[in-house]
Structure formats: structure tokens, C-alpha cells
Amino acid sequence: MSVSSRKTLDRGAFIGGSDARIIMGDNEAALLQLWREKRGEVEPEDLSHNLIVQLGTITEHLNRNWYERNTGQIVTEVQRQVFHPVKRWMAATLDGMVVGTGAVFEAKFMLPWSFSEEGAAEKHMAQLQHNMWVTASRTAVLSIITGGGKWVEMTIPADPLYQHLLITAEKRFWRCVESGESPHLFGVGPPRPKIEAVRTVDMSGSNAWAELAGLFQATRQAALDHERSKTELKALVPEDAREASGHGIRARRSKSGAISFDIVAEEPRHAAIQR
Numbered sequence: 001m002s003v004s005s006r007k008t009l010d011r012g013a014f015i016g017g018s019d020a021r022i023i024m025g026d027n028e029a030a031l032l033q034l035w036r037e038k039r040g041e042v043e044p045e046d047l048s049h050n051l052i053v054q055l056g057t058i059t060e061h062l063n064r065n066w067y068e069r070n071t072g073q074i075v076t077e078v079q080r081q082v083f084h085p086v087k088r089w090m091a092a093t094l095d096g097m098v099v100g101t102g103a104v105f106e107a108k109f110m111l112p113w114s115f116s117e118e119g120a121a122e123k124h125m126a127q128l129q130h131n132m133w134v135t136a137s138r139t140a141v142l143s144i145i146t147g148g149g150k151w152v153e154m155t156i157p158a159d160p161l162y163q164h165l166l167i168t169a170e171k172r173f174w175r176c177v178e179s180g181e182s183p184h185l186f187g188v189g190p191p192r193p194k195i196e197a198v199r200t201v202d203m204s205g206s207n208a209w210a211e212l213a214g215l216f217q218a219t220r221q222a223a224l225d226h227e228r229s230k231t232e233l234k235a236l237v238p239e240d241a242r243e244a245s246g247h248g249i250r251a252r253r254s255k256s257g258a259i260s261f262d263i264v265a266e267e268p269r270h271a272a273i274q275r
Contacts, residue, residue: 013089014083014088014089014090014091015038015089015090015091015130015170015173015174016091016092016093016130017092017093017126017127017128017130017131017134018127019034020126020127020129020130020166020170021123021124021126021127022034023126023166023169023170023173023186024126024166024169024186024188024190025126025185026185026187028184028185031173031183031184031185032182032183033045035173035176035177035182035183038177039177039180052109052111055109055147056107056108056109059107059109059145060095060107062145063107063108063109063143063144063145063151064078064095064096064105064107064143066143066145066151067105067107067141067143067153070151070153071153073098073099073100073101074098074099074100075095075096075097075098075099075105076096076097076099077094077096077097078094078095078096079093079094079095080093080094081093081094082094082134082135083134084133084134087167089174090130090133090134090170091134092104092130092131092134092135094131094135095107097135097137098141101139101141102137102138102139103137103138103139103140103141103155104128104131104132104135104137104139104140104141105140105141105143106124106127106128106131106140106141106142106143107143107144107145108120108124108142108143108144108145109144109145109146109147110144110145110146110147111146111147112146112147112148112150113148115144115146115148115150117152117154120142120144120152120154121142121154121156121190122189122190124142125156125162125190126166126190128140128142128156129158129159129162129163129166130166130170132158132163133158133163133166133167137158138157138158139155139156139157139158140155140156140158141153141154141155141156142154142155142156162190165186165188168186169186169188172186230261233249233251233261234251234259237251237253237259241253245264248263248264248265249261249262249263249264250262250263250264
């Protein structure tokens with residue numbers, strides 16, 4: 001792989017990790033804007049007045065130092081640009097590489113009120129998978145600082161299937177850049193993020209948790225009795241019976257032999273009329 005300074009290379013000459021997110025996204029206007037930028041028809045958007053982008057830039061150094069301090073790992077290759085050895089139109093501008101593991105390091109700043117680890121992984125999945133493909137890395141580290149003063153570290157593994165779809169979409173987009181044909185959304189969402197469960201969380205402060213916990217406890221015995229009754233009712237159904245009913249329930253046997261139950265309304269019994 002060839003490496004050079006990010007400042008000396010024209011972003012219009014390759015597809016980078018941040019471009020991958022747009023190419024795999026669902027915003028057609030953003031896709032067309034990116035296509036025009038790559039073709040040199042319009043100037044890239046000026047992000048110097050975008051506060052969130054600037055917060056991400058200015059906290060990147062802090063983010064990296066905080067990750068190193070809390071994990072004992074060392075991050076190198078900061079702000080280095082790496083090209084894929086074969087697909088020269090693919091490149092990655094790295095926030096860094098983790099020395100001990102060879103993982104791609106990605107530092108992000110996110111707003112706190114809508115933050116979730118699953119949402120963060122999905123939002124940045126295309127960029128992470130792109131950068132892992134370019135660097136031949138098997139994992140990526142997503143290090144996030146939120147505006148609420150929270151730091152989160154996630155390890156995201158390479159996903160070969162999603163990477164295949166990603167490269168297919170990027171190839172299609174790059175052909176549009178070269179030919180002048182308008183691109184279209186690829187229409188593939190990110191894979192469900194595989195996040196290692198490492199935390200113990202106290203949910204005592206959640207009202208929704210309290211309400212559902214009470215419901216769970218109140219209905220637990222009823223649920224157990226329900227499952228036991230189904231098991232014992234199934235045992236009572238004759239083996240040659242396709243259907244059995246009585247006392248307001250009906251059992252039906254499928255072609256595979258599975259028995260299911262449903263509730264049926266019984267017709268009211270009328271007393272005999274005496275004349």
C-alpha cells in the first residue's frame with residue numbers, strides 16, 4: 001500500500017471512508033452531490049461552519065489520548081492516507097491504527113440525547129468496513145466521546161458479506177463518476193452490529209423498566225401455568241385426531257404433526273321451553 005499526506009491528494013480522485021457512508025446511505029440528494037464533487041462539477045461543501053464536524057475535529061486528539069490512557073494500547077498512523085493495493089480508486093484517511101491488534105482506529109464525537117451504541121455502530125458501519133477493507137484489517141475500534149461527557153469504546157469485526165456489497169456499490173458509483181451517468185441509491189442497509197456485551201447496567205432509574213418489571217413479576221406464574229397446560233393438553237389429544245375441541249379451546253394438528261391451540265366462542269346453551 002502506498003501512503004502519503006492527506007493534504008497533497010485530491011479527494012475527487014478516490015472514494016474514501018466518509019464517502020462510503022453516503023454511497024451506502026438513503027439520501028439521494030447527498031449521493032448526487034458527492035457524484036458532482038467527484039466529477040469536479042461543484043466544490044465540496046464547506047464544513048468550517050458546521051459545529052458538529054468541528055467538534056469532532058477538535059476532540060480527535062483528546063479522543064485518541066483518552067483511548068490510549070484507558071486501554072493501554074498505542075495508536076499510530078494518525079491522519080495517514082492509505083490506498084488499496086489493487087483498487088486504486090479506494091483509499092482510507094485513518095484516524096489511526098492500533099499497534100497491538102492491527103485494528104483500524106476511528107474517533108467520533110456524537111450528541112448525547114439520541115446516542116446509543118447500536119445506532120453509532122450502524123451510522124459508521126460503512127466507513128469502518130471500507131477502512132478495514134483498504135487496510136486488510138480484521139477489526140475496527142470505534143472510540144466515541146459524547147457531548148454528555150461519556151466515552152464509549154466498541155470493537156467492530158470485519159463483515160465479508162457487507163464488504164462485498166459495499167465494494168459492489170462503490171464500483172458502481174465510481175463507474176458513474178467516470179461515465180457521467182447519474183448514480184442511484186444502492187438500497188442496502190448496514191448489518192446488525194455485533195457488539196461485545198461487557199457492561200453491567202443498573203436500570204433502577206428507568207420508569208419504563210419499573211413498569212415492565214412489575215408486569216413480568218405479576219404474570220410470571222400465569223405464563224408458567226399456561227405453558228404447562230399446553231404441554232398436558234397436547235398429551236391428551238388422540239394420536240389419530242386432526243382436531244379436538246371442548247370447553248372453549250380447540251387443538252389443531254398440522255401436517256407435520258405440530259399441535260396448536262386457539263380459543264373458540266361456545267354457543268350459549270338455552271333452557272328448554274316448557275309448554
